[in-house]
Structures are given as C-alpha cells and as structure tokens.
Amino acid sequence: SYVLTQPPSVSVAPGKTARITCGGNNIGSKSVHWYQQKPGQAPVLVIYYDSDRPSGIPERFSGSNSGNTATLTISRVEAGDEADYYCQVWDSSSDHQGVFGGGTKLTVL
C-alpha cells in the first residue's frame, strides 16, 4: 500500500513561513490534499488538488507537488495556525484506498 511520510513536528516564529512536507513514491503523479486539525475538533480541508484553496481558507495557505515531495506552505504564520496538519492521497492503483500521512504538529513559537 502507498505510504506518505511527514515530519512529526515543525516550529516557526510568528510572521515567518512554515513549510510542511509530505513524501511519497512519485507523489507528483498524484493529487495531494491537506487538512488542518486543532485539538478536539474535526479536520478542516485547507488545500485540495495540490494547490487549490477552499473558500474561506486564507491566501497564506498554499501548496505544491512535484517528484517525491508535496509541500504545504503557510506564509505570515499566526498563532491561530498552530495545529496538526495531514496530507492525503487516494490510491486507486490496487484497491480503492484513502491514505493519510502521519501528521505534522505545527508549533508557533
């Protein structure tokens, strides 16, 4: 089955740029989606199809995907961005399966 690898934690100072990576074999050939989850809350979609933003998500959130790495970039980080972030793909190659990365805890210093 397909595996997605994320760093367990990323720390960034307010106002700086955070980059959260998601590694997978030839992930650039897949569509990657990103979710933000705050403690005690359900996940929220922040990026879909590698780089599209749902309505209501600030432009500070952006995404890219190429080769073996997809990246979620959060510009001008705010305290309210502190959360867990998960990447996700859909693996239709064998059996239809959703796949999540292990998650990255973003800490705003």
Add this chain to the structure above:
Amino acid sequence: EVQLVESGGGLVQPGGSLRLSCAASGFTVSSNYMSWVRQAPGKGLEWVSVIYSGGSTYYADSVKGRFTISRDNSKNTLYLQMNSLRAEDTAVYYCATHGDHTYYFDYWGQGTLVTVSS
C-alpha cells in the same frame, strides 16, 4: 448548509458489535461519495471505508471482513456496522463527504467515540 452528525459510539467489549450512524442534511447521501475516517487517541487520521454513489464499497485492510459501510437513502443516513471489534479499533470515528465525486474530504462530522475494552 451541509451538516453531518454522527452517533452510535460507546463502550463495547472485545469481540462485540456496534453500528455508527451519520445523519446528513443539506445534500443527498446517495448522490455523493462518503467515507468513514477514524482517529485513535493521540494518533493520526486513518481512512476506514468509502461508499461511492453507484454503491461500490471499499475498506482499509485493517477492517476488511469486519466492518460494513451502507446507507439508507430514505433517511439520508450513512452507516458503519462494526463487528468483531478489537482494542485497536478504539478511536473517534468521523464521517466525511468527498468533494464533487473526487477523492478529498470537504465536509466532516464532529465524530463519535468508540471504545473497545473489557
């Protein structure tokens, strides 16, 4: 407005069964792809199962043969029948809609906690 409300969670003994429900409003369950996603305490998200609008169903290897996803069109409700439950099935279970017949999850319920313990 899309709303998803899960129910049916609780404490169950190992080997027992439980049926989760996800009542939907603001859209038609049968016209959408719908998934269950779970999260063990302190752990990450794990996809569990999907039902496509055409009725095809798929499962994670960890639950295949034990869980069954279904829907009741008259009640606009999604279900997850969980049998032969194990301690490792302990998690918050979320139902989620797929965006426009694709493979990302655009709306999520608030989740329902399932605890498997003796």
